[in-house]
Amino acid sequence: MMFYPTAAAAQEAGYRPCLRCRPEASPDLGAWRGTSNTVSRALALIEAGAMDGGDVDALASRLGVGERQLRRLFRQHLGASPVSVAQTRRVLLAKQLIQETLLPMGEVALASGFGSVRRFNETFQQLFGRPPGELRRSRRAETPATHGITVRLSYKPPYDWDAMIGFLSMRAIPGIERVEAGRYARTLVIDGQRGVVVVTPRKDDALSAEIHFPSLRALPAVIARIRRVFDLSADPILIGAYLSQDPALAPLVAARPGLRVPGAWDGFELAVRAILGQQITVTAARNLAAKLVATYGEPIEDPAAVAAGLTRVFPSPQSMIGKDIAAFGMPGARGRALEALARTVAEDPTIFTPRADLASAIAALKALPGVGEWTAQYIALRELREPDAFPQADIGLMRAMVDGAGVRPTADQLLARSAVWKPWRAYAAQHLWAADPGFSQVNPVPLNRTPTDDRRVA
Numbered sequence: 507m508m509f510y511p512t513a514a515a516a517q518e519a520g521y522r523p524c525l526r527c528r529p530e531a532s533p534d535l536g537a538w539r540g541t542s543n544t545v546s547r548a549l550a551l552i553e554a555g556a557m558d559g560g561d562v563d564a565l566a567s568r569l570g571v572g573e574r575q576l577r578r579l580f581r582q583h584l585g586a587s588p589v590s591v592a593q594t595r596r597v598l599l600a601k602q603l604i605q606e607t608l609l610p611m612g613e614v615a616l617a618s619g620f621g622s623v624r625r626f627n628e629t630f631q632q633l634f635g636r637p638p639g640e641l642r643r644s645r646r647a648e649t650p651a652t653h654g655i656t657v658r659l660s661y662k663p664p665y666d667w668d669a670m671i672g673f674l675s676m677r678a679i680p681g682i683e684r685v686e687a688g689r690y691a692r693t694l695v696i697d698g699q700r701g702v703v704v705v706t707p708r709k710d711d712a713l714s715a716e717i718h719f720p721s722l723r724a725l726p727a728v729i730a731r732i733r734r735v736f737d738l739s740a741d742p743i744l745i746g747a748y749l750s751q752d753p754a755l756a757p758l759v760a761a762r763p764g765l766r767v768p769g770a771w772d773g774f775e776l777a778v779r780a781i782l783g784q785q786i787t788v789t790a791a792r793n794l795a796a797k798l799v800a801t802y803g804e805p806i807e808d809p810a811a812v813a814a815g816l817t818r819v820f821p822s823p824q825s826m827i828g829k830d831i832a833a834f835g836m837p838g839a840r841g842r843a844l845e846a847l848a849r850t851v852a853e854d855p856t857i858f859t860p861r862a863d864l865a866s867a868i869a870a871l872k873a874l875p876g877v878g879e880w881t882a883q884y885i886a887l888r889e890l891r892e893p894d895a896f897p898q899a900d901i902g903l904m905r906a907m908v909d910g911a912g913v914r915p916t917a918d919q920l921l922a923r924s925a926v927w928k929p930w931r932a933y934a935a936q937h938l939w940a941a942d943p944g945f946s947q948v949n950p951v952p953l954n955r956t957p958t959d960d961r962r963v964a
Contacts, residue, residue: 542583543894543929544569547860548576549591550891553730557592558619570862596620597633599726604641607655609722611638617655617722654718654810657729661738663711664764669940670736673768676788677779679795681818682803691814693806694731694771696724700819702810703732713738718810734891737766745930749937752926754907758937767936770889773858774851775820777874780881781844782836797834802826823852843876850874858885864892887932896924896931906938 547569551557556565565588566576580588600618603609609617615626630638675685683692691704701719708714715732717725733739742764750756759765770776778798783791802821811817826848832841851857857874861867867890871882880897887895897903898921904914907923915923927934 542579543863543892544571544576545579545583546891546893548580548588550730550734550860552588552592552595553726553733555619555727555730557588558726562588568856568859570866593629595726597629599729600626600630600638601641602657603655604638606657609655613722614638617725619723619726654716655725656714656716658708658710658712659715659729659733659736659738660712661736662741662743664742665707665711666762666764666766667707669762669765670768677792679792679799679820681796681799682816682820684815691816692771693811693816693819694728695819695822696727696731697721699724700804700806700808701728702806702808702814702816703728704810704814705732705736716810718808731769731771734769735771737769737891740766740933742766745933748930749927749934755927755934755937758941762937762940765933765936765940767887767891767893767932769891770885772820773885773889774823774848776885776889777847777851777858777877777881778821778844780884781840781847781876784840794834794836798826798831801834802829823848823855827852840876846875847877858889860890860892864894867892887935892932894929894931896921896927896935898924900935902942903935903938906942 548565551565551568556568562576563573566573569576571579577587580586580591584591586594596619600614600620603614603617604611607614611626612623615623618626620626620629627637630636630641634641671685671687671690674683674690678685678692683690685691689704689706691702694701694703696719699719699721701717701724703718704716706714706716713732713736715729717728719725719728746759746763750759779791779795782794782798786794798821799818802825803818804822804825805818806816826845829845830841831844832838834841851874857870861870864886867886868879868882871877871885872879877885880899883895883897886892887897899917904917904920907920908914924931924934
């Protein structure tokens, strides 16, 4: 019997994707995770569409590595080339859409990233030994296309839905987000297209994502963002077992075994929330964000948005340039920082994409107006999905690590203490925050901050 690390590796070896076990519905996991952050960053870019209009050399350049090195890392950790991995993702998404929706085959090809219907048909004939239409005839679609596109997004259990939805609920901005116990809805902008996503839990180790977007080409990117925000690629068993080796974290992991790190929908939005939340409560920061959205966020009139009680999208960087943002009720320096941030991001929209390593990502983020070490680490943790990002100057983390005498560690001491949690320090931070009863209500700031330094995020 032969075992392969990924579906792409099996396909390169000449094996066809299984029609019975449906590999496209499985979580994106592998024993290699945590051993190559470069591969993780590359996969995040591929999932967001980096290979749809580019090549391996361009992907390697974005990651700050050579093309040969990237190919070697993919072969070592995934058993396949970057091109094969990208094609496998397109094929498995197309197969899922065929079997879970009633989209016409031409729209399936478009939605899954194929350049043409002909290429789509050829690929399926080659991999499955049959045309794509036969896959649909063998299965009953779950939802009609007239109700939007609904896909099943799997995860490896356990999954702490209550913790995730509680985090998002406290920070939900009226107009662009609406959160209920079993339902999360929000507006989203992808490549200038405005749409709506509605996420609900299922009982079969998966979330259900209802997606309404005018362009089917946006579908892979939308799915990638949903998976990022709800942290569906995490392996809680592997991460929990590693962190539980530390006696200080073991009881926290045991209490919340399915805890995930909530991601962000957009880097600019997250940075704005971070700066708005300086030294104020989560509720106050959310109210400021709501004023910003009501003034600068463009309206959305999609029927799905109306049905979900949503009215606007988050403001674009361009909409905030040259505006007196401080007039919303914040210190003038903070308003100027937000306007300068908008100007910087408008000039370089790639500022929030993965870099060669965590250090270079933090350096690039700290160059942004109003962003210090804490905020840079937090953006890396939530937006860049860096599993080892760790804002060591966070008061909540320090408070959670007091010793038996009630002495709180310094930032440097906490950083040294966190070394044993590598490469999963972001998850260690989430467990420590979850153990802090004040985390959900207050935006504490780092100790010994400078005037241009951080704020706990709204």
